[in-house]
Amino acid sequence: MGAQLRVYKRRIRSVSATKKITKAMEMIAASRVVKAQRKVAASTPYATELTRAVTAVATGSNTKHPLTTEAENPTRAAVLLLTSDRGLAGAFNSNAIKAAERLTERLEAEGKEVDSYIVGRRGVAHYNFRERKIAESFTGFTDDPSYADAKKVAAPLIEAIETETAEGGVDELHIVYTEFVSMMTQTAIEARLLPLSLDEVAEEAKPEKGEILPLFDFEPSAEDVLDALLPRYVESRIYNALLQSAASKHAATRRAMKSATDNAGELIETLTRLANQARQAEITQEISEIVGGASALADATAGSDR
Amino acid sequence: MAAELHVALVAADREVWSGQATLVVARTTSGDIGVMPGHQPLLGVLESGPVTIRTSDGGTVVAAVHGGFISFADDKLSLLAEVAELSDEIDVQRVERELERAKAEDDAEAERRADVRLRAATAAR
Numbered sequence: 001m002g003a004q005l006r007v008y009k010r011r012i013r014s015v016s017a018t019k020k021i022t023k024a025m026e027m028i029a030a031s032r033v034v035k036a037q038r039k040v041a042a043s044t045p046y047a048t049e050l051t052r053a054v055t056a057v058a059t060g061s062n063t064k065h066p067l068t069t070e071a072e073n074p075t076r077a078a079v080l081l082l083t084s085d086r087g088l089a090g091a092f093n094s095n096a097i098k099a100a101e102r103l104t105e106r107l108e109a110e111g112k113e114v115d116s117y118i119v120g121r122r123g124v125a126h127y128n129f130r131e132r133k134i135a136e137s138f139t140g141f142t143d144d145p146s147y148a149d150a151k152k153v154a155a156p157l158i159e160a161i162e163t164e165t166a167e168g169g170v171d172e173l174h175i176v177y178t179e180f181v182s183m184m185t186q187t188a189i190e191a192r193l194l195p196l197s198l199d200e201v202a203e204e205a206k207p208e209k210g211e212i213l214p215l216f217d218f219e220p221s222a223e224d225v226l227d228a229l230l231p232r233y234v235e236s237r238i239y240n241a242l243l244q245s246a247a248s249k250h251a252a253t254r255r256a257m258k259s260a261t262d263n264a265g266e267l268i269e270t271l272t273r274l275a276n277q278a279r280q281a282e283i284t285q286e287i288s289e290i291v292g293g294a295s296a297l298a299d300a301t302a303g304s305d306r
Numbered sequence: 307m308a309a310e311l312h313v314a315l316v317a318a319d320r321e322v323w324s325g326q327a328t329l330v331v332a333r334t335t336s337g338d339i340g341v342m343p344g345h346q347p348l349l350g351v352l353e354s355g356p357v358t359i360r361t362s363d364g365g366t367v368v369a370a371v372h373g374g375f376i377s378f379a380d381d382k383l384s385l386l387a388e389v390a391e392l393s394d395e396i397d398v399q400r401v402e403r404e405l406e407r408a409k410a411e412d413d414a415e416a417e418r419r420a421d422v423r424l425r426a427a428t429a430a431r
Contacts, residue, residue, distance in 0.1 A: 039319065046316045049384045053377050056349055147318040147388060216379070219350030220336040228351045229375065232388070239318060 002282045008275035012268055019264035025088070026257035029250045032143070033183065036247035040180065043243060047236050054196070054233050056216050057226050065226050068196045074171035077112045078135070078160055079104055080153070080193075080238070082177040082245040083120030084142045092178060092186070092252035093122040096245075099188040100176040107174070115160070115170060119153060119242070135160075145246055150239035157238075158231050161194055171195075173234070177241040178248035184255070186248035193237055196230070309343030310362050311381045315369055317390040323367060329360040330383055332376050339376070347379040354418060356393075356426035357385060368393040370426035372419060396427045 058068065081100040083093045100123075104114045115135040118124050124137045136156050141149040163169025173194040178186050218225050314324040331340045334350040341348065352374045359367040374387030401423045408416035 042320045043318065045314065045321045046318050046386060049314070049316055049377065049386050050375075052384075053349060053375055053386070056377070056379075150318075151388075216347045216349045216377075219334045219339065219348060219376075224335070225349055225351055225375075232375075232386075235388075236318065 002278065004278045005275055005282065008271055008278060012271045012275065015264050015267050015271065019261055019268065022257045022260040022264060026254055026261055029254035029257060032250040033247055033254060036144075036243060036250055037180070040240070040243045040247055043236075043240060047240055050229070050233055050236050054229055057218070057222060057229060058196075065223070065230065068226075068230075070195045071165070071171040074112055074165075076115065076165050076170045077107050077172040077174060078115045078117055078157060078170040079107070080117045080157060080173070080175045081119065081123050082142075082175070082241055083118065083123030083126075084245070084249040085121040085139055086143075087122060088256060089249050089252040090256035092249055093120070093126075095188040096176060096178050097123060097126050099190055103174060103176060103190045107172075112172070117153075117157060119245075142242070142246060142249065145239070145242040147235075147239055150235050150242055153242070154231070154235040154238050158234060175238065175241055177245045178252075180244045180247040180251065183251055186251055193234055194230075196233075309381070311341070311343045311378075311383050313359055313383045313385070315357070315359075315371075315385045315390055316387070318388045322369060322390045323359070323392060325367075326362040327359045327367075327383075328362050329358075330385075331358040332371070332385065333357075334376065341376075341378050341383060343381050345378055349377045350375065352376055352385070352387065354422045356422065356429045358429065368426050368429050370396065370423045372422060391423065391426070393426045393429070396423050398424070398427050401427065 079100055081096060083096050087093065100116075104116070107114050116127065116132065117135050118127060118137045119139070120142045121139045124134065124139060127134050138149075138153050157173055160168075160170045161173055165171055172192060174190060174192050176188065176190045179189045180186055310326045310328060311330070312324070313327045313330055315322045329340060329342050331338060333339070333353045333355040335353055336350075339348075339350065352371055354372045355370075357369050357371050359369070361367060369385075370391050370393065371385065371387040372389040374385065374390070377384050377386070401420050405417060405420035405424060408414075408420055
Protein backbone atom coordinates (compact mmCIF):
# COMPACT_ATOMS: atom_id res chain seq x y z
CA MET A 1 0.00 0.00 0.00
CA GLY A 2 1.31 3.43 -0.94
CA ALA A 3 2.09 6.09 1.59
CA GLN A 4 -0.67 8.39 0.33
CA LEU A 5 -3.31 5.70 0.61
CA ARG A 6 -2.20 4.77 4.12
CA VAL A 7 -2.57 8.39 5.28
CA TYR A 8 -6.13 8.56 3.93
CA LYS A 9 -7.10 5.26 5.52
CA ARG A 10 -5.80 6.44 8.87
CA ARG A 11 -7.75 9.69 8.71
CA ILE A 12 -10.94 7.86 7.75
CA ARG A 13 -10.56 5.63 10.81
CA SER A 14 -10.05 8.57 13.15
CA VAL A 15 -12.97 10.56 11.75
CA SER A 16 -15.26 7.51 12.05
CA ALA A 17 -14.34 7.19 15.71
CA THR A 18 -15.15 10.86 16.29
CA LYS A 19 -18.44 10.45 14.45
CA LYS A 20 -19.43 7.60 16.73
CA ILE A 21 -18.75 9.77 19.78
CA THR A 22 -20.68 12.81 18.51
CA LYS A 23 -23.57 10.57 17.48
CA ALA A 24 -23.74 9.13 20.98
CA MET A 25 -23.61 12.62 22.52
CA GLU A 26 -26.38 13.75 20.21
CA MET A 27 -28.63 10.92 21.36
CA ILE A 28 -27.86 11.49 25.03
CA ALA A 29 -28.67 15.20 24.67
CA ALA A 30 -31.91 14.39 22.84
CA SER A 31 -33.11 12.19 25.69
CA ARG A 32 -32.10 14.82 28.24
CA VAL A 33 -34.04 17.57 26.48
CA VAL A 34 -37.22 15.55 26.86
CA LYS A 35 -36.52 14.99 30.54
CA ALA A 36 -35.73 18.66 31.11
CA GLN A 37 -38.88 19.72 29.29
CA ARG A 38 -40.90 17.42 31.51
CA LYS A 39 -39.37 19.09 34.56
CA VAL A 40 -40.28 22.52 33.23
CA ALA A 41 -43.85 21.32 32.76
CA ALA A 42 -43.94 19.79 36.26
CA SER A 43 -42.86 23.06 37.85
CA THR A 44 -45.49 25.10 36.05
CA PRO A 45 -48.48 24.55 38.41
CA TYR A 46 -46.49 25.89 41.36
CA ALA A 47 -45.27 28.91 39.41
CA THR A 48 -48.76 29.73 38.13
CA GLU A 49 -50.37 29.43 41.56
CA LEU A 50 -47.63 31.53 43.10
CA THR A 51 -48.01 34.22 40.47
CA ARG A 52 -51.76 34.23 41.08
CA ALA A 53 -51.18 34.66 44.79
CA VAL A 54 -48.71 37.51 44.26
CA THR A 55 -51.18 39.23 41.98
CA ALA A 56 -53.92 38.74 44.52
CA VAL A 57 -51.94 40.42 47.28
CA ALA A 58 -50.68 43.15 45.01
CA THR A 59 -54.08 44.09 43.64
CA GLY A 60 -56.11 43.26 46.72
CA SER A 61 -54.22 45.42 49.18
CA ASN A 62 -52.46 48.73 49.31
CA THR A 63 -49.42 47.26 50.91
CA LYS A 64 -46.10 48.86 50.14
CA HIS A 65 -43.21 46.46 50.24
CA PRO A 66 -39.53 47.16 49.57
CA LEU A 67 -39.53 44.39 46.98
CA THR A 68 -42.34 45.92 44.96
CA THR A 69 -41.47 49.60 45.18
CA GLU A 70 -38.84 51.09 42.96
CA ALA A 71 -36.01 52.89 44.63
CA GLU A 72 -36.09 56.56 43.79
CA ASN A 73 -32.50 56.63 42.76
CA PRO A 74 -31.25 53.12 42.02
CA THR A 75 -27.46 53.00 42.23
CA ARG A 76 -26.68 49.31 42.44
CA ALA A 77 -28.02 46.34 40.54
CA ALA A 78 -27.42 42.60 40.62
CA VAL A 79 -27.29 40.57 37.44
CA LEU A 80 -27.75 36.81 37.63
CA LEU A 81 -26.33 35.03 34.59
CA LEU A 82 -27.23 31.42 33.89
CA THR A 83 -24.74 29.44 31.81
CA SER A 84 -23.88 25.75 31.74
CA ASP A 85 -21.07 23.79 33.37
CA ARG A 86 -20.04 22.10 30.17
CA GLY A 87 -19.49 23.34 26.66
CA LEU A 88 -20.03 21.56 23.34
CA ALA A 89 -23.29 23.39 22.98
CA GLY A 90 -22.65 25.67 20.04
CA ALA A 91 -23.27 29.32 20.79
CA PHE A 92 -25.41 28.59 23.86
CA ASN A 93 -23.04 29.99 26.48
CA SER A 94 -21.58 32.83 24.44
CA ASN A 95 -25.08 34.06 23.59
CA ALA A 96 -26.07 34.17 27.25
CA ILE A 97 -22.78 35.83 28.23
CA LYS A 98 -23.16 38.41 25.47
CA ALA A 99 -26.69 39.22 26.59
CA ALA A 100 -25.43 39.67 30.15
CA GLU A 101 -22.64 41.94 28.97
CA ARG A 102 -25.05 44.08 26.98
CA LEU A 103 -27.29 44.37 30.02
CA THR A 104 -24.36 45.22 32.28
CA GLU A 105 -23.23 47.91 29.88
CA ARG A 106 -26.71 49.39 29.72
CA LEU A 107 -27.04 49.43 33.50
CA GLU A 108 -23.63 51.01 33.88
CA ALA A 109 -24.58 53.65 31.31
CA GLU A 110 -27.55 54.41 33.55
CA GLY A 111 -25.09 55.02 36.33
CA LYS A 112 -25.64 51.83 38.29
CA GLU A 113 -22.99 49.68 39.80
CA VAL A 114 -23.41 46.05 38.73
CA ASP A 115 -22.80 42.96 40.86
CA SER A 116 -22.46 39.79 38.79
CA TYR A 117 -23.85 36.50 40.10
CA ILE A 118 -23.01 33.59 37.86
CA VAL A 119 -24.31 30.05 37.54
CA GLY A 120 -22.29 27.54 35.52
CA ARG A 121 -18.57 26.95 35.06
CA ARG A 122 -18.53 28.40 31.53
CA GLY A 123 -19.69 31.81 32.67
CA VAL A 124 -17.35 31.76 35.66
CA ALA A 125 -14.39 30.87 33.42
CA HIS A 126 -15.30 33.67 31.02
CA TYR A 127 -15.40 36.26 33.77
CA ASN A 128 -12.29 34.97 35.52
CA PHE A 129 -10.29 35.02 32.28
CA ARG A 130 -11.19 38.68 31.80
CA GLU A 131 -10.51 39.35 35.47
CA ARG A 132 -13.98 40.72 36.10
CA LYS A 133 -15.38 40.69 39.58
CA ILE A 134 -17.88 37.99 40.44
CA ALA A 135 -20.06 38.61 43.48
CA GLU A 136 -20.95 34.96 43.83
CA SER A 137 -20.86 31.89 41.63
CA PHE A 138 -22.62 28.55 41.66
CA THR A 139 -21.56 25.45 39.74
CA GLY A 140 -22.21 21.75 39.53
CA PHE A 141 -25.93 21.44 38.96
CA THR A 142 -26.74 23.08 35.63
CA ASP A 143 -27.53 19.82 33.82
CA ASP A 144 -30.27 18.82 36.19
CA PRO A 145 -31.14 21.58 38.67
CA SER A 146 -33.31 20.85 41.71
CA TYR A 147 -35.43 23.27 43.70
CA ALA A 148 -32.85 23.19 46.47
CA ASP A 149 -30.29 24.50 43.96
CA ALA A 150 -32.62 27.35 43.04
CA LYS A 151 -32.98 28.20 46.72
CA LYS A 152 -29.22 28.21 47.10
CA VAL A 153 -28.88 30.65 44.20
CA ALA A 154 -31.76 32.82 45.36
CA ALA A 155 -30.63 33.14 49.00
CA PRO A 156 -27.72 35.61 48.52
CA LEU A 157 -29.73 37.57 45.97
CA ILE A 158 -32.68 38.01 48.29
CA GLU A 159 -30.30 38.95 51.06
CA ALA A 160 -28.63 41.54 48.81
CA ILE A 161 -31.92 43.09 47.81
CA GLU A 162 -33.08 43.29 51.41
CA THR A 163 -29.89 44.98 52.51
CA GLU A 164 -29.76 48.75 52.36
CA THR A 165 -27.93 49.97 49.27
CA ALA A 166 -25.48 51.97 51.34
CA GLU A 167 -24.48 48.78 53.17
CA GLY A 168 -23.68 46.83 50.04
CA GLY A 169 -27.17 45.82 49.04
CA VAL A 170 -28.72 46.23 45.62
CA ASP A 171 -31.80 48.05 44.33
CA GLU A 172 -32.54 45.91 41.34
CA LEU A 173 -32.28 42.27 40.39
CA HIS A 174 -31.95 41.21 36.79
CA ILE A 175 -31.71 37.71 35.39
CA VAL A 176 -30.22 36.58 32.09
CA TYR A 177 -31.04 33.09 30.90
CA THR A 178 -31.77 31.12 27.77
CA GLU A 179 -35.43 30.64 27.10
CA PHE A 180 -36.49 27.33 25.64
CA VAL A 181 -38.75 28.30 22.77
CA SER A 182 -38.65 25.04 20.85
CA MET A 183 -36.25 22.21 20.00
CA MET A 184 -34.74 24.42 17.30
CA THR A 185 -34.96 27.86 18.89
CA GLN A 186 -33.51 28.99 22.19
CA THR A 187 -33.02 32.67 22.84
CA ALA A 188 -31.00 34.39 25.52
CA ILE A 189 -33.31 36.81 27.31
CA GLU A 190 -33.02 39.24 30.16
CA ALA A 191 -35.71 40.05 32.67
CA ARG A 192 -36.00 42.23 35.73
CA LEU A 193 -37.10 40.16 38.70
CA LEU A 194 -37.14 42.88 41.33
CA PRO A 195 -38.50 45.35 42.08
CA LEU A 196 -41.55 43.62 40.85
CA SER A 197 -43.53 45.59 38.39
CA LEU A 198 -46.98 44.54 39.41
CA ASP A 199 -48.65 45.43 36.15
CA GLU A 200 -46.44 42.92 34.41
CA VAL A 201 -47.25 40.22 36.91
CA ALA A 202 -50.94 40.98 36.64
CA GLU A 203 -50.66 40.81 32.86
CA GLU A 204 -48.99 37.41 33.03
CA ALA A 205 -51.34 35.96 35.57
CA LYS A 206 -54.57 36.90 33.91
CA PRO A 207 -55.83 33.66 32.44
CA GLU A 208 -59.07 35.01 30.99
CA LYS A 209 -60.03 38.52 30.24
CA GLY A 210 -62.62 39.97 32.53
CA GLU A 211 -61.90 37.62 35.41
CA ILE A 212 -62.12 39.59 38.60
CA LEU A 213 -59.82 38.61 41.41
CA PRO A 214 -61.72 38.07 44.61
CA LEU A 215 -61.16 40.18 47.69
CA PHE A 216 -58.88 38.04 49.80
CA ASP A 217 -58.80 37.70 53.52
CA PHE A 218 -55.13 37.66 54.50
CA GLU A 219 -53.85 35.42 57.20
CA PRO A 220 -52.11 36.76 59.32
CA SER A 221 -51.83 40.08 57.42
CA ALA A 222 -51.22 41.33 53.90
CA GLU A 223 -47.71 42.52 54.81
CA ASP A 224 -46.74 39.20 56.33
CA VAL A 225 -48.13 37.27 53.42
CA LEU A 226 -46.24 39.44 50.96
CA ASP A 227 -43.12 39.11 53.07
CA ALA A 228 -43.30 35.36 52.85
CA LEU A 229 -44.55 35.27 49.30
CA LEU A 230 -41.98 37.37 47.46
CA PRO A 231 -38.85 35.37 48.29
CA ARG A 232 -40.72 32.24 47.21
CA TYR A 233 -41.72 34.01 44.03
CA VAL A 234 -38.11 34.90 43.28
CA GLU A 235 -37.01 31.33 44.03
CA SER A 236 -39.65 29.92 41.77
CA ARG A 237 -38.73 32.28 38.95
CA ILE A 238 -35.06 31.35 39.32
CA TYR A 239 -35.98 27.66 39.42
CA ASN A 240 -37.98 28.05 36.24
CA ALA A 241 -35.08 29.92 34.58
CA LEU A 242 -32.62 27.20 35.66
CA LEU A 243 -34.84 24.50 34.19
CA GLN A 244 -35.35 26.36 30.94
CA SER A 245 -31.66 27.05 30.70
CA ALA A 246 -30.92 23.33 31.23
CA ALA A 247 -33.43 22.32 28.57
CA SER A 248 -31.97 24.90 26.18
CA LYS A 249 -28.44 23.69 26.86
CA HIS A 250 -29.36 20.12 26.01
CA ALA A 251 -31.17 21.22 22.87
CA ALA A 252 -28.16 23.30 21.82
CA THR A 253 -25.84 20.36 22.50
CA ARG A 254 -28.05 18.09 20.46
CA ARG A 255 -27.97 20.49 17.53
CA ALA A 256 -24.21 21.07 17.76
CA MET A 257 -23.55 17.33 17.95
CA LYS A 258 -25.89 16.64 15.06
CA SER A 259 -24.01 19.01 12.79
CA ALA A 260 -20.71 17.56 14.03
CA THR A 261 -21.95 14.08 13.10
CA ASP A 262 -23.13 15.32 9.70
CA ASN A 263 -19.80 17.00 9.04
CA ALA A 264 -17.91 13.87 10.05
CA GLY A 265 -20.04 11.88 7.59
CA GLU A 266 -19.24 14.32 4.80
CA LEU A 267 -15.56 14.26 5.65
CA ILE A 268 -15.53 10.47 5.55
CA GLU A 269 -17.15 10.54 2.13
CA THR A 270 -14.59 12.98 0.72
CA LEU A 271 -11.71 11.06 2.24
CA THR A 272 -13.02 7.78 0.85
CA ARG A 273 -13.15 9.31 -2.64
CA LEU A 274 -9.60 10.60 -2.29
CA ALA A 275 -8.43 7.21 -0.99
CA ASN A 276 -10.07 5.46 -3.96
CA GLN A 277 -8.42 7.89 -6.31
CA ALA A 278 -5.04 7.30 -4.69
CA ARG A 279 -5.50 3.54 -4.92
CA GLN A 280 -6.53 3.80 -8.56
CA ALA A 281 -3.52 6.02 -9.35
CA GLU A 282 -1.26 3.50 -7.67
CA ILE A 283 -2.66 0.65 -9.79
CA THR A 284 -2.39 2.70 -12.99
CA GLN A 285 1.18 3.48 -12.21
CA GLU A 286 1.99 -0.13 -11.49
CA ILE A 287 0.43 -1.24 -14.79
CA SER A 288 2.31 1.37 -16.79
CA GLU A 289 5.51 0.33 -15.01
CA ILE A 290 4.92 -3.33 -15.91
CA VAL A 291 4.03 -2.48 -19.50
CA GLY A 292 7.02 -0.17 -19.77
CA GLY A 293 9.30 -2.82 -18.25
CA ALA A 294 7.96 -5.56 -20.57
CA SER A 295 8.38 -3.48 -23.71
CA ALA A 296 11.87 -2.47 -22.65
CA LEU A 297 12.70 -6.16 -22.17
CA ALA A 298 11.17 -7.02 -25.54
CA ASP A 299 13.20 -4.26 -27.20
CA ALA A 300 16.34 -5.56 -25.52
CA THR A 301 15.82 -9.17 -26.63
CA ALA A 302 14.88 -8.04 -30.16
CA GLY A 303 18.14 -6.09 -30.30
CA SER A 304 20.34 -9.04 -29.20
CA ASP A 305 18.86 -11.30 -31.96
CA ARG A 306 20.23 -9.15 -34.66
CA MET B 307 -75.34 17.27 46.40
CA ALA B 308 -73.09 18.55 49.06
CA ALA B 309 -70.87 21.41 48.06
CA GLU B 310 -67.32 20.49 47.18
CA LEU B 311 -64.09 22.29 46.74
CA HIS B 312 -61.36 21.53 44.32
CA VAL B 313 -58.03 21.06 46.02
CA ALA B 314 -54.62 21.21 44.40
CA LEU B 315 -51.60 20.42 46.55
CA VAL B 316 -48.60 21.66 44.61
CA ALA B 317 -44.93 21.31 45.45
CA ALA B 318 -42.22 23.30 43.71
CA ASP B 319 -41.35 20.53 41.30
CA ARG B 320 -44.61 18.58 40.92
CA GLU B 321 -48.30 18.42 41.63
CA VAL B 322 -48.59 16.18 44.67
CA TRP B 323 -52.33 15.69 44.86
CA SER B 324 -55.44 17.15 43.36
CA GLY B 325 -59.09 16.27 43.63
CA GLN B 326 -62.46 17.09 45.19
CA ALA B 327 -62.79 17.53 48.92
CA THR B 328 -65.30 18.65 51.51
CA LEU B 329 -62.91 19.92 54.16
CA VAL B 330 -59.29 20.94 54.36
CA VAL B 331 -57.52 21.55 57.65
CA ALA B 332 -54.14 23.27 57.62
CA ARG B 333 -51.97 25.14 60.06
CA THR B 334 -51.28 28.77 59.29
CA THR B 335 -48.95 31.01 61.23
CA SER B 336 -51.90 32.26 63.24
CA GLY B 337 -53.36 28.87 64.05
CA ASP B 338 -55.18 25.92 62.56
CA ILE B 339 -57.73 26.73 59.95
CA GLY B 340 -60.43 24.60 58.40
CA VAL B 341 -61.75 25.46 54.98
CA MET B 342 -65.10 24.20 53.74
CA PRO B 343 -66.90 25.03 50.50
CA GLY B 344 -68.12 28.59 50.42
CA HIS B 345 -65.39 29.94 52.66
CA GLN B 346 -64.42 33.53 52.18
CA PRO B 347 -61.44 34.08 49.82
CA LEU B 348 -58.32 33.49 51.84
CA LEU B 349 -54.59 33.77 51.44
CA GLY B 350 -52.44 32.60 54.29
CA VAL B 351 -48.96 31.55 55.23
CA LEU B 352 -48.63 27.91 56.20
CA GLU B 353 -46.57 26.54 59.03
CA SER B 354 -44.71 23.28 58.58
CA GLY B 355 -47.10 20.59 59.61
CA PRO B 356 -49.60 18.00 58.48
CA VAL B 357 -52.46 19.07 56.21
CA THR B 358 -55.62 17.00 56.34
CA ILE B 359 -57.88 16.78 53.33
CA ARG B 360 -61.27 15.08 53.67
CA THR B 361 -62.08 13.90 50.16
CA SER B 362 -65.65 13.89 48.87
CA ASP B 363 -65.73 10.08 48.69
CA GLY B 364 -65.22 9.93 52.44
CA GLY B 365 -61.50 9.22 52.47
CA THR B 366 -58.82 11.22 54.18
CA VAL B 367 -55.58 12.38 52.66
CA VAL B 368 -52.84 13.60 54.92
CA ALA B 369 -49.75 15.35 53.62
CA ALA B 370 -46.65 16.72 55.28
CA VAL B 371 -46.14 20.29 54.16
CA HIS B 372 -42.91 22.18 54.80
CA GLY B 373 -43.81 25.84 54.73
CA GLY B 374 -45.85 27.43 52.00
CA PHE B 375 -49.16 29.10 51.33
CA ILE B 376 -52.82 28.36 51.30
CA SER B 377 -55.01 30.22 48.87
CA PHE B 378 -58.74 29.81 48.48
CA ALA B 379 -61.14 31.46 46.07
CA ASP B 380 -64.19 30.39 44.07
CA ASP B 381 -64.26 26.98 45.76
CA LYS B 382 -60.76 26.34 44.45
CA LEU B 383 -58.16 25.75 47.08
CA SER B 384 -54.46 25.62 46.38
CA LEU B 385 -51.84 24.56 48.83
CA LEU B 386 -48.43 25.73 47.72
CA ALA B 387 -45.39 24.25 49.36
CA GLU B 388 -41.75 24.02 48.48
CA VAL B 389 -41.76 20.45 49.70
CA ALA B 390 -44.86 18.36 50.24
CA GLU B 391 -45.32 14.63 50.67
CA LEU B 392 -48.38 12.47 51.03
CA SER B 393 -48.46 10.41 54.20
CA ASP B 394 -48.36 7.11 52.28
CA GLU B 395 -45.20 8.28 50.52
CA ILE B 396 -43.50 8.59 53.87
CA ASP B 397 -41.39 5.70 55.09
CA VAL B 398 -41.92 5.84 58.86
CA GLN B 399 -38.88 3.79 59.77
CA ARG B 400 -36.60 5.92 57.63
CA VAL B 401 -38.01 9.12 59.09
CA GLU B 402 -37.51 7.78 62.61
CA ARG B 403 -33.90 7.08 61.78
CA GLU B 404 -33.58 10.57 60.31
CA LEU B 405 -35.12 12.07 63.42
CA GLU B 406 -32.66 10.25 65.63
CA ARG B 407 -29.73 11.33 63.51
CA ALA B 408 -30.94 14.93 63.48
CA LYS B 409 -31.24 14.88 67.25
CA ALA B 410 -27.79 13.39 67.60
CA GLU B 411 -26.29 15.98 65.28
CA ASP B 412 -28.24 18.83 66.80
CA ASP B 413 -29.63 19.78 63.41
CA ALA B 414 -32.78 21.68 64.31
CA GLU B 415 -33.90 22.09 60.71
CA ALA B 416 -33.65 18.40 59.87
CA GLU B 417 -35.28 17.50 63.19
CA ARG B 418 -38.25 19.73 62.43
CA ARG B 419 -38.62 18.25 58.94
CA ALA B 420 -38.52 14.69 60.24
CA ASP B 421 -40.97 15.58 62.98
CA VAL B 422 -43.48 17.01 60.51
CA ARG B 423 -43.24 13.89 58.36
CA LEU B 424 -43.72 11.66 61.33
CA ARG B 425 -46.74 13.57 62.55
CA ALA B 426 -48.33 13.40 59.12
CA ALA B 427 -47.70 9.67 58.91
CA THR B 428 -49.23 9.00 62.31
CA ALA B 429 -52.16 11.34 61.70
CA ALA B 430 -53.12 9.30 58.67
CA ARG B 431 -53.54 6.17 60.73
